[in-house]
Structure formats: structure tokens, C-alpha cells
Amino acid sequence: MSAPHAVPGCELCERDGGILIARNAQLRIIRAEDADHPAFYRVIWNAHVAEWTDLPPNDRSLIMQTVAKVETVLRQALQPTKVNLASLGNVVPHLHWHVIARFDWDARWPAPVWAPKSREVLRPAERLALGLEALDARVAQVL
Amino acid sequence: MSAPHAVPGCELCERDGGILIARNAQLRIIRAEDADHPAFYRVIWNAHVAEWTDLPPNDRSLIMQTVAKVETVLRQALQPTKVNLASLGNVVPHLHWHVIARFDWDARWPAPVWAPKSREVLRPAERLALGLEALDARVAQVL
Numbered sequence: 001m002s003a004p005h006a007v008p009g010c011e012l013c014e015r016d017g018g019i020l021i022a023r024n025a026q027l028r029i030i031r032a033e034d035a036d037h038p039a040f041y042r043v044i045w046n047a048h049v050a051e052w053t054d055l056p057p058n059d060r061s062l063i064m065q066t067v068a069k070v071e072t073v074l075r076q077a078l079q080p081t082k083v084n085l086a087s088l089g090n091v092v093p094h095l096h097w098h099v100i101a102r103f104d105w106d107a108r109w110p111a112p113v114w115a116p117k118s119r120e121v122l123r124p125a126e127r128l129a130l131g132l133e134a135l136d137a138r139v140a141q142v143l
Numbered sequence: 144m145s146a147p148h149a150v151p152g153c154e155l156c157e158r159d160g161g162i163l164i165a166r167n168a169q170l171r172i173i174r175a176e177d178a179d180h181p182a183f184y185r186v187i188w189n190a191h192v193a194e195w196t197d198l199p200p201n202d203r204s205l206i207m208q209t210v211a212k213v214e215t216v217l218r219q220a221l222q223p224t225k226v227n228l229a230s231l232g233n234v235v236p237h238l239h240w241h242v243i244a245r246f247d248w249d250a251r252w253p254a255p256v257w258a259p260k261s262r263e264v265l266r267p268a269e270r271l272a273l274g275l276e277a278l279d280a281r282v283a284q285v286l
Binding site: 050051052053057060061064065068071072075081082083084085086087088089090091093102109110111112114115116 | 200208257258
């Protein structure tokens with residue numbers, strides 16, 4: 001696609017937006033450093049578009065196929081209670097998909113991660129079936 | 144696809160799950176009756192699967208193409224500030240995609256609809272550029 005120019009002041013144009021896991025010409029995968037939800041990745045379109053349907057159909061499919069691959073890695077590695085997927089972008093209107101492994105023991109379960117916390121969970125990353133470094137390495141292989 | 148049997152007690156197996164807008168063999172579109180976010184639709188897979196990646200790739204694409212069509216109708220009819228898409232299912236683990244038109248005047252903007260309310264907005268449906276009945280009719284045409 002013809003890449004629009006970076007938008008000054010857009011934090012996903014100017015920075016990776018988290019721990020960079022993998023990148024190709026169209027998109028990148030980062031891990032959000034979320035203290036309560038450790039297995040929280042984002043698939044970010046590199047060029048600045050706001051809405052998923054701003055992409056042409058082939059590119060919509062491409063980003064969703066990457067979302068599916070990340071979801072599959074999380075399911076296989078962690079057996080989460082549920083996977084949560086979302087494209088919101090109200091605060092940062094640069095297309096990014098949240099891919100979050102949720103657990104029935106996590107700090108906001110069963111509410112979405114954007115709801116108020118319902119309990120304190122100490123060192124949630126240590127409860128995962130796979131350490132974050134190994135998980136990142138598996139996620140990186142999807143690109 | 145081979146349709147799994149309905150799961151007893153699953154509210155999206157047993158009921159439409161909102162105001163039924165359109166339905167085909169694979170999926171249906173409903174409007175959630177959300178008092179604060181009137182232009183809130185869901186695309187629901189008719190058969191009971193929990194995760195998006197429980198579907199084979201062709202069906203994943205089919206439901207996303209329907210999500211894209213609903214998003215496109217909302218954008219064209221309402222010019223929302225942002226569209227929010229999400230597949231969560233923590234409480235009702237039967238695959239459904241939320242498609243929500245968000246506005247900078249709405250009760251939770253810029254937070255997700257699952258966050259605490261930040262203001263009271265009276266009769267938000269009256270602020271839409273198109274009435275809900277006419278909007279429903281346009282959304283129904285995507286199937």
C-alpha cells in the first residue's frame with residue numbers, strides 16, 4: 001500500500017509503542033508492559049490509519065491474520081481462560097489490535113481490562129505457564 | 144461448517160441477544176440496547192464457539208467481513224469520532240464482535256464503553272445523525 005506519512009505527535013508513528021517483538025514492512029507486534037495483564041500484545045499497523053476499514057480489504061485481512069496467529073500462540077502456550085481482542089484507538093487513533101490472554105485469576109476477571117480492578121494479584125507473570133521471555137520468542141515467530 | 148449443538152444455559156445459543164437486525168445461516172447482527180451508547184451492534188456467530196480462532200480461517204474471514212460492513216455503515220451514516228471493535232466474551236463465551244460508534248460527547252469518551260461513566264448524556268440517540276430505526280435498516284442491508 002502507499003504508506004501515509006507519519007503524523008507528528010502520534011505516539012505510534014513516533015515510537016514502537018511497547019516492547020518490540022517483531023516487525024515487517026506492514027505491521028509490528030509489541031508487548032504492552034501491563035502490570036496486571038502480563039500476556040498483553042498489540043499488533044500495530046506501521047502506517048498511520050485510524051480505523052480498521054481505512055485499510056483496503058487485503059490489508060484488513062493481513063492484520064487480522066497476524067492477530068489470529070498471536071491469539072493462537074497465546075492459546076497454545078498459556079491455555080488462557082479467554083482471549084480478548086479489541087481495536088479501540090480512542091486515545092491513540094492509530095490502528096492497533098489488542099490481543100490479551102485473560103485468566104480467571106487476573107486482576108479484572110471477568111471484566112474487560114479497561115474496567116476497574118477487582119482484586120490485587122501479585123506477580124501475575126509468574127503464574128503464566130510460560131515465562132514472558134519464552135512467550136515473546138514464540139510470538140516473534142508469527143512474522 | 145458443521146454446527147456444534149447449542150450449549151444449554153448459553154444466552155447467545157438460547158436467544159438472539161438483542162434486537163435482531165439481520166441473520167443468515169452462519170451469523171446474525173443484533174443491536175445492543177445500551178442506554179449510553181445507542182449505535183452499538185454485535186455480530187454473533189450462530190453456532191457455539193468461544194474463541195475467534197476456534198473458527199476455521201474462512202469463517203474467521205466471513206465474520207470479520209461482516210464486522211467491516213457494519214463498521215462502514217456506521218461510519219457513513221454517523222461520522223463517529225471513532226469506531227470500537229472488540230471480541231471479549233469473558234462473561235458470555237460465545238463468539239460475538241462488538242461494533243460500537245463512539246462520539247466525543249458520549250458518556251464514557253475517550254474511555255472504552257466498559258470503563259466507569261465520566262458524564263451523563265441525556266437521550267444520546269437523539270444526537271445521532273440518523274435515527275436508530277433508519278440506522279437499523281441500513282445495517283440490515285449488509286447481510
